Amino acid sequence: MQIFPACFNPRRSTPVDDSRYNMNSRPNRMKSSGIEMATIKNALAAIAAAGCVWLMVGCAEVLVPGTLAGGGEAYRYTTANVAKKTFMGDVExxxxxxREALEKMGIELQSISTEDAETKITxxxxxxxxxxxxxxxxxxTTKVxxxxxxxxxxxxxATAVEILDQIELALDDNASAEVNAPRVFVRNQCRHPIEVIVYYLAGQNGPASWQARGWFSLDPGQKKYVADxxxxxxxxxxxxxxxxxxxxTGEMLHWFEGKxxxxxxxxxxxxxxxxxxxxxCETSEND
Incomplete structure (x- = not known):
């Protein structure tokens, strides 16, 4: 009796390729892996889509299947939904x-703070x-x-964009003024750094209103513009x-940032x- 190997066909001159029946063979492993990866990608895409729905406002970017909506997506969502625009005009x-735009929209202004050349309104x-x-x-030019x-x-x-639109309208209205208001500066002639708040009547073209701005930080010898x-x-x-x-100090008390x-x-x-x-450093004086 002639004995043949288990995978040998006596009618063939070469052994039979049994990889079709062996799940551990390389082609079948690749096929199985591909099915599993497709399943994983679909599942992760579903999770990411659910995350977008939960955020309600909408994702800033389309998620690539297979990418989990984690910290990176949250960062892109946050930055993309902050409205930004650059306007003609200085910071003041x-x-x-x-301020005029917020008042027109019925939005309550809470505080104005200035650090170096940048101003923040809450x-x-x-x-x-x-x-x-x-x-x-x-x-x-100023970026807002x-x-x-x-x-x-x-x-x-949507509200952030509307605020930018109203700022632009207010700038256009203010630019039509025939006469510019005088500019007010502060100068530090003390040997120490100082911080200053200014309280002034603003409103060139609309209703006048008293406003407080600060803090203006000045090094010794430095001069800064603070108001019109x-x-x-x-x-x-x-x-x-x-x-x-x-x-x-003086005798007129006024609130600024809760104090x-x-x-x-x-x-x-x-x-x-x-x-x-x-x-x-001795006293305040004007020139």
């Missing part, structure tokens, strides 16, 4: 236009927390970012960021020209 002009509605950030690009958030998570891009006003009187408060503070400060009054005169308020 854009800040004034932003505002709110019954459902939204709104942050407007203004950063100078050049001396005549509007972030409107509901319940700390959901982004309201047609009003004859303006108020300042200044202090040094030291443990034993040097302060420049009352004693502002001193300055008469700008009737000439309606640019003005600089100087701060020295």
């Amino acid at each position: 002009q854009v800040t004034t236009a932003t 505002a709110a509605t019954a459902e939204l927390d709104i942050t407007v950030e203004m950063k100078p690009i050049t001396a005549h 970012s509007v972030n409107a958030v509901e319940d700390y998570v959901l982004k309201d891009r 006003t047609r009003n004859r009187y303006i108020y300042f408060y200044g202090e040094t960021p030291l443990n034993h503070k040097v302060t420049w 009352r400060y004693p502002f001193f009054k300055v008469d700008l005169g009737t000439a309606m020209k640019d003005f600089t308020q100087s701060f020295t």
Whole structure:
């Protein structure tokens, strides 16, 4: 009796390829792996789609099947739903236009803060927390970012875009003014760094309103623009960021960022020209 190997066909001159019947063979392993990967990709795509629905506002980008909607997607969603635009106008002009836009839309302004050349406004509605950030690009252009958030998570891009549109309208209205208001500056003539708040009457073309802006940080010898006003009187408060503070104060109390400060009054005169308020370590003086 002639004995043949199990996979040998006596009618063939070569062994039979039994890979079709062996699930451990390389082709079948690849086929099985492909089916499993397709199943995994479909499952992950479904999870990602569910994540988009949960966010309600919509994903900023289309998810590639097989990519889990994790930290990367959350980052793209967050950044893509912050409305941004660059306007013609310096930071002060854009800040004034932003205040007018928020007031026109019935949005409550909560605070205005300035650090270096950048200004941030916080505002709110019954459902939204709104942050407007203004950063100078050049001396005549300002980039504005509007972030409107509901319940700390959901982004309201439609409202953010509308705020930008209203800022643009306010800038156009203000640009039509025939006479510019005098510009007000502060100068640090103290040997220490100082921080200043200004309280002034704003509103070139619309209803006038008193506004407080700060903090303006100035190094020794530095001079900064702080406001435009047609009003004859303006108020300042200044202090040094030291443990034993040097302060420049007066009798007019006004709230700023949840605290009352004693502002001193300055008469700008009737000439309606640019003005600089100087701060020295001994006393405050103007020039």
